[in-house]
Amino acid sequence: MSREKAVRILQATVSNDGGGLTGYICNNYRFIDKSKVQFDFLSYEEHLNFKNEFTEMGAHFYTVPHPTHFFQYLHALQVIKRENHDAAIHFNLSYANIIPIIAAKLAGFSRIIVHSHSTQIDEKRMWVRKIKQYIHLTGKQLIPYLATDYWACSKLAAEWMFPHGILNSGQVVLAHNAIDTNKFKFDREKRRQIRTELGITEDTFCVGHIGRFSYQKNQPFLVDIFYQICQKRPDSCLLLIGGKDNGEDVYQEVLDKLKDYQLENKVRLLGFRHDTSNLLQAMDAFILPSRFEGLSIVAVEVQTAGVPSFFSDAMTKETNLTSNCHFISQRVSANYWAQVILENLPGRRDDNVFEVKKAGYDLNDEVQKIISFYMQLGNKK
The missing domain is CATH 3.40.50.2000 (Glycogen Phosphorylase B;)
Known part of the structure; x- marks a missing residue:
């Protein structure tokens, strides 16, 4: 398969922190067979320390407004969807903030992956944590109506993000946080x-x-x-x-x-x-x-x-x-x-x-599973 025919997946969202969710996405991209699967990246930051490296590998980068500016964010996704051929948009989330997922749905993405990476709200201020917990509990119930695919880094993370109907359906893909x-x-x-x-x-x-x-x-x-x-x-x-x-x-x-x-x-x-x-x-x-x-x-x-x-x-x-x-x-x-x-x-x-x-946490092995999942999405597009 030539690079031009590789399945393209839009990854949301990366930043300059280098660890956590961005580290996971970048690790996968460095190891993935780019003749079969290619990544594009959404970011709220214009300058990323890995942008030049990944652009040379065939990735595209898109700087978008924060979803709190909903209509600007939606418009940016609509432009990206219209001008490119990504098979899916892959949201890597720590809690069920569905605002960007709603925008992706309205922008016309037919395959939307929600990938759970956490089990609680990371916020020291009690009042902010309470607000985010309310957003999470509401979003958790609405995810099945917005997303098409459900991933999690662990069973506990899956239970945190997805309602029982999804958990019991066998639809959740466990994608290990594998390393080299x-x-x-x-x-x-x-x-x-x-x-x-x-x-x-x-x-x-x-x-x-x-x-x-x-x-x-x-x-x-x-x-x-x-x-x-x-x-x-x-x-x-x-x-x-x-x-x-x-x-x-x-x-x-x-x-x-x-x-x-x-x-x-x-x-x-x-x-x-x-x-x-x-x-x-x-x-x-x-x-x-x-x-x-x-x-x-x-x-x-x-x-x-x-x-x-x-x-x-x-x-x-x-x-x-x-x-x-x-x-x-x-x-x-x-x-x-x-x-x-x-x-x-x-x-x-x-x-x-x-x-x-x-135990299944070697990146060389795990990335083959990821390639297989992504290519299936490309075939269903």
């Missing part, structure tokens, strides 16, 4: 190199966390846990990796706690990084005390790299891919978390590439 497993193989020499670059001695116990600063990721509680770890093991350091876009309040709360605990010299705030596969090599334990998750890509990466992983029990048990994965209740103290972490450190570090591949 070979990229995360444990490398002892790389571990020594990265720790040297970060100024971490061989004997230091290095705790790590990767995630944008947000209500969902719960970094302030992570600082509480790390403080308790330091009380028991003073030779410890913490790597906090992630951007603070739209999470400035959480970031400031973390800074305040670090100052109160006098931990500033033990913590490295590394910001958003593209080299997380290397940084994982330096870690001795990974903590993700999220209030909720769909199915965290980072959780898959960490386990692949063989880092002992400690997750909150709010995360779906589908995250449990290896013997190095531990779930701890959100309702227990930071001191209890610290005890569990220090009592469950293996004596030997190795990667878990085989186990993660066997």
